Amino acid sequence: MLKFFYTFLLMLGAVYGPVARGESVLFLNPGKTDEAFWISYAQFMQAAATDLGIDLRILYAQRMPELTVAQARLVLQGPERPDYLVFVNEQYVAPQILRLAEGSGVKLFMVNAALTANQISLLGERADLLGSLVPNDEEGGYLMLKELIRQHGPVPPGQVIELLAFSGLKITPSSQLREQGMMRALAEHPEVRLRQLVYGGWTRERAYEQAKLLLRRYPKVSLVWSANDEMAFGAMQAYSETGGVPGKDALFSAINTSPAALHAKVDGRLSVLLGGHFTLGGWALVELHDMDQGVDLSHYGGRDRRIPLLQIIDKAQARRMLDMGATPDYGVDFRRFSAKGRPTSYRYPFSLQTLMR
Structure with a gap:
């Protein structure tokens, strides 16, 4: 057995x-x-x-x-x-x-x-x-939304910035903490209106299906916060199918440094990327x-x-991390970090x- x-x-x-x-x-x-x-x-x-x-x-x-x-x-x-x-x-x-x-x-x-x-x-x-x-998951969620808002820029009095959020799983600690960080940043910016938060289960496919419905429901969304890269890509695909251009007509964010996410940061489709x-x-x-x-x-x-x-992670750092990922040992001597x-x-x-x- x-x-x-x-x-x-x-x-x-x-x-x-x-x-x-x-x-x-x-x-x-x-x-x-x-x-x-x-x-x-x-x-x-x-x-x-x-x-x-x-x-x-x-x-x-x-x-x-x-x-x-x-x-x-x-x-x-x-x-x-x-x-x-x-x-x-x-x-x-x-x-x-x-x-x-x-x-x-x-x-x-x-x-x-x-x-x-x-x-x-x-x-x-x-x-x-x-x-x-x-x-620092809570801080990560906070920093990601703060940077999205900074890049968007101010709006005239009385106007709002519409936000969609894709979290992971309700019963995953990292998802909960990142979501809490996002809510902390949201509380500091009354000009940003969270239209809906959904749980994409960390997957591109689920976030894509969710985003297709949400973007029809909220066509004026200009910020999309995602707790990982796969969900961000699903939301970006749905947004592109509406005729919008990620990184130009709406700003997208993600956490994770997969090669795909790093390339998306370099080419501007991802406006905000966190990782490490x-x-x-x-x-x-x-x-x-x-x-x-x-x-x-x-x-x-x-x-x-x-x-x-x-x-x-800025564009220069994204390029550096892509180069590091191509090196089998990441170019690091782990023994030198010993205490x-x-x-x-x-x-x-x-x-x-x-x-x-």
Whole structure:
């Protein structure tokens, strides 16, 4: 039966790293094997693992949280357990994974979405939960709308700027936080009227169908806020079919640095692009490698950290990131970021600026 399940997981997109050399890490990737963001995320992790001598394995859950839990059960209760399990609290699966990990001997680390305040109060302290790295999702949603409004420019008194918003999933922490940031920016700009917010499920196809209806309902929309690039592309396609020109007749925004999004920023179809959080998994491996060598993260910024990775990307930076993506190891020596042997004043320089030096 166990062999059957492992075969099933492989059919759903298991990806294995190099032959074991050092500590072993398994990453439960919540995305799909054809999803640009999670592919780039895994590639950056693999580049870090290769530099650091980590045996990295990756299992994709195809956007099915129940599969993430099934994968965790097999790994945590199976005969070949990794030293470390890295996972995302996508759709709030963390409590189930923590329960499965009890007594397994596997150390845990969370990325992108950590435990919520309610989950922490219910679960309490766990010695096997080493820490977490999450991005500035709320700030990202805020900055994206602020920049859209800035680029649009002021309107005469009594006139309004019409906005459509495409969020991800109601039960995804990153989606909720980005949406909250957008609402914070909206509260600062009474001249902007949010006509409707819909949940595009992170997908181009769903956002396209939604946008076709919404653009007929609100033909004067001039700003479109999207929580990721795929939904932005769906909305842009629908807008183009109305005869409008994205980047000229209406301004579109997105989060993620997929090659398609970077090209859209360079050619002006995307007016506002934020990104940088695809690096979180790689940075997490730097910290895990340090902990494996006895480094105490509490001396170097803390075990649980929110990193301001989401930032506005201009055209020059988009071109630079396209060049970086063409380099197998992203041109980064991950070993030089280690805190081992450094004074306690050292802080991990995890940022896009660090990559683009």
